[in-house]
Amino acid sequence: MKFDLLPILNADGRRLMLxxxxxxxxxxxxxxxxLTPVRVTGEFLNIGGRIELEAKADCRLGYECDRxxxxxxxxxxxxxxxIFKKEDAKREDEQSSETIVLEGTAIDLDEVVLLNMIVHLPLKxxxxxxCKGLCSNCGQNLxxxxCDCDTRPTDPRFDVLDKLL
Ligand SMILES: [Zn+2]
Ligand SMILES: [Zn+2]
Incomplete structure (x- = not known):
């Protein structure tokens, strides 16, 4: 989704709801x-020509349990x-990688939201x-x-005994 910042782009102090x-x-x-659309709520604020976005993203995600x-x-x-800045903005903070330079007046909201969500996704x-996980022997969801498996740590000596029995 393209989101046009034109209404506040040249208006210092102006806000735009998202x-x-x-x-x-x-x-x-x-x-x-x-699993669901991502609801994004927040606000764009023009501070001295830079556009700051503070936002929140909510949705339901589906995972596969690691265990x-x-x-x-x-x-x-x-x-x-x-933080976004206009293409023609002064280059004083050019080094800042935190700032996204606008191409035209609109931003690619999908990309901005997705990249921020990915950073916050759970690793585990x-x-x-x-969660008790699966039995390493029979695969039963514990x-x-x-399950009926003997869950004692396996010891090679028992294998020999098993064969004798
Ligand atoms: Zn689980
Ligand atoms: Zn088992």
């Missing part, structure tokens, strides 16, 4: 699948800030904090119940 839904349906980033491999859903929410995916 309340949109971005559709990333079917997209997958770092093991997270977008039991089951799919689960979780609410995702993150806040972020971004657990369906619940105490959250659903114990």
């Amino acid at each position: 309340d949109v839904e971005l559709d990333f349906a079917g997209r997958e980033e770092q093991g997270a699948v977008f 039991c491999l089951e799919s689960y859903e979780a609410v995702f929410s993150c806040s972020f800030k971004e 995916h657990l369906c619940k904090d105490d 959250n659903l119940g114990e």
Whole structure:
């Protein structure tokens, strides 16, 4: 989605409300699948010719649990800030990589939101904090119940005994 900043681009002190839904349906980033549109709310503010964005992104994401491999859903929410400046702005802060230089008057909101969300995605995916995972022997999901496997640490000497028996 292109979002045009023209209404405040040349008006120091002007604000522009942001309340949109971005559709990333079917997209997958770092093991997270977008299950709902991303609601983005916030505000653009022109401060001395620079446009500052303070925003919040909310949606539901789907993951696969690292331990039991089951799919689960979780609410995702993150806040972020971004600073934009006009193409013809003075180059005093050219070194700043924190600033996005505008091409024309509109920004690519999809890209801005997506990049900020990716930074905040969880690295660990657990369906619940105490997920018991899968039995390393039979593959049973131990959250659903114990399996019949002997879960003693395996010791090569027992293998020899097993063969004798
Ligand atoms: Zn799990
Ligand atoms: Zn088992």
